[in-house]
Amino acid sequence: MTPLKVTAILASPIANKPPMLDGIIAREAYFRNQMHDLIITQRWQDIPPWTGEGIPILCRTCGGIVVPCASSPIYCDSFAYMERMAKRYPTESADLLCPKEQTKLETTAGPFKSSWRPVKSIPANEVVWFVVGNRRGLLKLLKRVDAIGPNRKCGYGRVKEWRIDRISDDWSWVCDGVLMRPLPRTDETMRLKGARPGYGAVQPPYWHPARVMEIVEPCF
Amino acid sequence: MNLELHAISESMSIITHNSGTAGNESLINLERIVTPNGARWVPFLSGNAIRNRAVREPGMRWLIELYELDGKLTKSQLAFLLNGGSLTESGGTENLGLIHRLRRTWPLIRLLGGSLPSQLLHGSLNVWRGTLVCEENRPHLRDVPEARLLSAESFLTNYQYTRTDSISQGTYRPIDVLAEADEVDAMPRLSGFDDKKDKSDRHPIQMIFNGQAVQRGSLWEHGFVIRNASQLRLGALLWSLCLWQRSGGTIGGAAARGHGRLRMYLIIESEEERERCHEAVREYVAYAASVKDEAVASLMEAFA
Numbered sequence: 261m262t263p264l265k266v267t268a269i270l271a272s273p274i275a276n277k278p279p280m281l282d283g284i285i286a287r288e289a290y291f292r293n294q295m296h297d298l299i300i301t302q303r304w305q306d307i308p309p310w311t312g313e314g315i316p317i318l319c320r321t322c323g324g325i326v327v328p329c330a331s332s333p334i335y336c337d338s339f340a341y342m343e344r345m346a347k348r349y350p351t352e353s354a355d356l357l358c359p360k361e362q363t364k365l366e367t368t369a370g371p372f373k374s375s376w377r378p379v380k381s382i383p384a385n386e387v388v389w390f391v392v393g394n395r396r397g398l399l400k401l402l403k404r405v406d407a408i409g410p411n412r413k414c415g416y417g418r419v420k421e422w423r424i425d426r427i428s429d430d431w432s433w434v435c436d437g438v439l440m441r442p443l444p445r446t447d448e449t450m451r452l453k454g455a456r457p458g459y460g461a462v463q464p465p466y467w468h469p470a471r472v473m474e475i476v477e478p479c480f
Numbered sequence: 481m482n483l484e485l486h487a488i489s490e491s492m493s494i495i496t497h498n499s500g501t502a503g504n505e506s507l508i509n510l511e512r513i514v515t516p517n518g519a520r521w522v523p524f525l526s527g528n529a530i531r532n533r534a535v536r537e538p539g540m541r542w543l544i545e546l547y548e549l550d551g552k553l554t555k556s557q558l559a560f561l562l563n564g565g566s567l568t569e570s571g572g573t574e575n576l577g578l579i580h581r582l583r584r585t586w587p588l589i590r591l592l593g594g595s596l597p598s599q600l601l602h603g604s605l606n607v608w609r610g611t612l613v614c615e616e617n618r619p620h621l622r623d624v625p626e627a628r629l630l631s632a633e634s635f636l637t638n639y640q641y642t643r644t645d646s647i648s649q650g651t652y653r654p655i656d657v658l659a660e661a662d663e664v665d666a667m668p669r670l671s672g673f674d675d676k677k678d679k680s681d682r683h684p685i686q687m688i689f690n691g692q693a694v695q696r697g698s699l700w701e702h703g704f705v706i707r708n709a710s711q712l713r714l715g716a717l718l719w720s721l722c723l724w725q726r727s728g729g730t731i732g733g734a735a736a737r738g739h740g741r742l743r744m745y746l747i748i749e750s751e752e753e754r755e756r757c758h759e760a761v762r763e764y765v766a767y768a769a770s771v772k773d774e775a776v777a778s779l780m781e782a783f784a
Binding site: 271272273301302336339341343344345346347348349350353355356357358359361365371372373381383384385404406407411412413414415416418420 | 482484499500509511512513514519526527528531537541544549550551552553554555556558559562563564566568574593597602603605606607608609611619620703705
């Protein structure tokens with residue numbers, strides 16, 4: 261396991277914000293190795309304690325919790341803008357309905373509500389993560405990842421190329437005293453530069469409600 | 481294994497894939513591209529639109545016709561098939577048998593996914609955005625020539641139409657004209673037209689509406705990625721694209737006025753690959769016909 265800089269060269273904007281690298285890697289590793297107990301796809305599913313097994317990223321303990329050595333994504337947010345995603349009932353195909361279903365349809369509320377959903381779009385050319393891990397193992401898994409972030413099915417966050425470079429220092433948790441990723445809230449982590457107290461997850465899957473705890477997160 | 485298909489399309493008429501309006505002017509969809517000279521706004525075709533217009537709608541319409549579901553669908557079934565449906569019932573269970581049956585008998589649903597009232601069905605197709613072949617997009621394009629491309633700005637154009645009222649179309653004769661001909665009393669008044677309106681209606685009222693567009697002849701790069709691809713899913717995608725092209729291949733708004741026609745060319749590198757694509761389509765068409773009863777039954781079960 262060596263300190264690495266992972267770069268995703270992007271070919272389309274990312275929706276909302278880029279994900280944590282350990283989240284992507286864990287998901288890919290579990291699918292590839294068919295570790296079905298650890299594949300969580302729904303919020304209501306029970307989630308086992310995370311030990312970091314099966315992923316080519318070093319994990320250390322902080323405040324009694326296993327945390328992967330992978331920084332938060334670093335990207336340029338200055339050109340972010342809003343796009344819209346539309347959805348509406350196909351009223352032009354009403355002739356396909358059976359006659360008794362050809363009634364009035366509410367499109368402002370209910371199951372057939374039309375939407376004009378805003379999507380924050382970040383036109384970053386690249387996203388960088390600092391990790392401590394196995395370069396070959398990471399490359400093998402990332403080769404299968406062709407898009408990152410939400411709305412991938414609609415072309416957001418398309419990755420043109422993955423680059424993994426060896427670096428001399430470990431900047432996955434802390435770089436020059438500055439916090440680089442969410443960590444459990446302890447007296448020690450609260451003293452780090454740029455640390456902001458909050459609530460969230462420090463282990464994948466980051467979106468699961470059972471992972472939410474008191475954390476410190478970087479304020480960049 | 482993931483399968484990546486690339487395509488180039490040429491616009492055969494102006495493209496008006498809009499993002500909104502400003503007064504009477506419609507605005508096209510623009511994305512921000514960061515270049516060494518700063519951020520630039522460049523037209524694009526959203527993946528959402530391509531996914532729906534080029535894959536879901538033609539593919540599902542063909543299946544509806546094949547399965548003789550025309551005139552038999554409920555509102556929820558129609559929404560599920562043609563726009564993906566929506567999750568409306570909460571529940572902590574998944575009917576795995578139903579998911580399996582739907583995905584097995586409807587390869588297009590396996591490809592695109594959707595939302596049943598009580599559970600989500602994951603799809604396996606990622607559709608790229610339509611990227612305009614222009615200098616600003618050079619880093620994002622595949623196999624571009626070294627020569628400088630035109631900038632995105634040079635592809636932008638405008639269109640303008642005039643909507644006229646009934647006076648100028650001759651369906652109503654203005655009072656003044658009739659008065660000159662001494663026929664005022666003889667001519668019956670049109671219903672809904674009173675004296676108060678006379679002054680305003682004496683002159684034809686025309687509404688000018690216009691908008692931005694991308695010029696005819698512009699090129700767009702597309703891509704489709706099928707995750708864990710199978711022959712049937714590849715066939716479903718290719719057959720849907722084929723049906724879309726046969727029906728005019730339009731994208732964006734104002735298709736009724738002839739806007740938004742795209743001619744798509746799939747980039748297939750070898751003869752072997754071409755044969756595989758043809759074989760996939762033949763296999764899909766035959767499979768869809770062979771599972772007709774099961775497919776209809778699983779759809780009815782999902783919305784029972």
